[in-house]
Every structure is written in structure tokens, then in C-alpha cells.
Amino acid sequence: MKVLIPIDGSEHSRKALERGLELAEKQGAKITIMSVAPAAGTILDEMRNIQDKLNEEYRDWLDEAKAMFAAKGIEVETVFEIGLVPANNIIRLAEEEKFDRIIMGATGQSGLARILMGSTAGKVVANAPCEVTLVR
């Protein structure tokens, strides 16, 4: 089973990683972890600096996640992209690489607790080509 875990550094996405780790350990699932840095625009120098910072942050989360699996002797693939609508990147990768399942947080960085589902989660649930698990 190929499992895609999109992460945004949030508490919920950390839980999604834990769920993925469990599946890898118990069922030998092949895990890919993806982070999509929000596109800040590229016209102004200042925006380029913001983009550099965002890229660094989202790459760091991938490194951390990779280390979390490596500590259990499990190798994972990581994918870093920059996108205006992260859900589109997630759905496209799931289609192209034929994932069987996506595990992600129900909410993320902006994490408004009263909201049932964040917009990235909502779009992925509505449009993914495979099973989607939302973790709380």
C-alpha cells in the first residue's frame, strides 16, 4: 500500500505522521511525505525573501518527519513543492504516483478549532483519486 502524508508543520499533521508510522510498522506501507510551501509571489525582492523563509520552514518539517521514521528504521520518500493551492499539488501527486491512501490532518496551521475541516483537507477529500483519512 502506497500512503501519502501531506504535512504543514501543524499538530494535526504530526498525528497523521504517527498514523503513517503505525501503518509502515504493522503493514509495511510505503510512505511518502509531502510539504507544499505556499507560493508568496516572486515579483518583489521582499517576496523572494518571504518565499525563501517559507521554503526553509516547509523543508525542515520534511527533514524532521524523515528523521522520525528513520529512528524506527523506516525509509520514506519526501516531496517538496511550492504551490498557490497546496490541495492541488497533493491531489496531482496522488494521481500521478497512484497512491492508495492519503493520511492528513483535519485542520492545519491556521487550525481554527471550531471548524470541522480546513480548506486543504476539504479539497483533498472532495477530489482525491483515493481513500483519504483525516486525523484529529
Ligand SMILES: Nc1ncnc2c1ncn2[C@@H]1O[C@H](COP(=O)(O)OP(=O)(O)OP(=O)(O)O)[C@@H](O)[C@H]1O
Ligand atoms: N501546505 C501544505 N502542504 C502539505 N500539507 C498540507 C499543507 N496545508 C495543509 N496540509 C495538510 O492538510 C491538513 C489540514 O490543513 P488545512 O490547511 O486544511 O487546515 P487549516 O490550516 O486549519 O485551514 P485553512 O488552511 O483552510 O485556513 C494538515 O494537517 C496537513 O496534513
Ligand SMILES: [Mg+2]
Ligand atoms: Mg492550512
